Amino acid sequence: MTIQSVRTYYVDARKTLTKSFVFCRIQADDGTVGWGEAYAIPRRERGIAEFIKGLGAMAMTLTDASPQNFRANVQGWYDEGHLSIDLSSAASAIEVALWDILGKQSGKPVCELLGDVVNRLLTLYANMDPMTDHGQSMDRLAQRCAAITQLGFEAVKIYPMEYQPLEQAVECVRRVRAAIGDDTRLLLDAWALPDAAFAVEAARAFKPFNPFWFEEPVAGERIDAMAEVRSQIALPVVTGERQAGLHHFRAVLEKGAADILNPDIVGVGGLLEMLEIARLAESYGAKVAPHCWNSTTVAVAAMAHACAVMPNALIGEYFPDYEPFCGRFGILEFDLSGGKATVGETPGLGVRMDEDALAGHEI
Ligand SMILES: [Mg+2]
Structure with missing residues (x-):
């Protein structure tokens, strides 16, 4: 070809x-x-x-x-x-x-070309993008989180450090947990705190609210600091969204800096690169939860296919707020609803882009 x-x-x-x-x-x-x-x-x-x-x-x-x-x-x-x-x-x-x-x-669907399909169903977490509703009150955030669980999402991600000081961040986590109930997974993104000791303090303060993970306690390139934080807290540490290159992820794993890697599905270099990282992670007993701060069309489809062949795929990122806008440019040809994506038999990625809608955006 x-x-x-x-x-x-x-x-x-x-x-x-x-x-x-x-x-x-x-x-x-x-x-x-x-x-x-x-x-x-x-x-x-x-x-x-x-x-x-x-x-x-x-x-x-x-x-x-x-x-x-x-x-x-x-x-x-x-x-x-x-x-x-x-x-x-x-x-x-x-x-x-x-x-x-x-x-x-x-x-054939892309997943069947990538390897042995182990799971066609990928659970998605709803990213409650704080910038969508910038400056929102904690109660408004809690309401949005509760509403998204009503749509079927079993996991939500929030950014508690948007609320300062730490007591306010803890209050945010408390209110969201109360709103979503104990059965919904609550993912916390610290978005790279500058102070590792503070990241440890924050993680310990959040722990009583049973977070599913603690993402980027410090910047991803600070692998030693990440490992130090991980050694001192009792929450799974996630890192990788800002990095590319197998050598970086190998160093993270070798130094015991993370439990879960979250390279971006269309930032890390491609599906082959993602699968290599996933295989490497598997050898260290680590999981992969692809980052997907992208549209709800091509990137999400790529993520679903990649995860279908990754035995250690944990969960995928999704931005429900982007769906109406992105729907103008493309639709998925497989089922994505209720916080779950299930790749089917449609050949290729299973995404149909609207060339007429995109025509005016070519550069
Ligand atoms: Mg993040």
């Missing part, structure tokens, strides 16, 4: 949501179209789109544009050992689109 064209789209959602989206559309020589998405950190969308164009131009020179060849002969050459999350995000978009093409060409 060779690539005939690579198109990029920047869907600016800043007026509606807390982030925007970057997609790519790849057309193969037989006319098959595949879709990819890049993890686009706000204000970097156009830069990431440029990376996609550069990587795409090189990918078009491949005589066999398989995801493996793209990874070995384009991605590695392009980054020249200078890894950055934006470049790996752009590479993810292309790699995911190539998987979508391969699936459509072979008549």
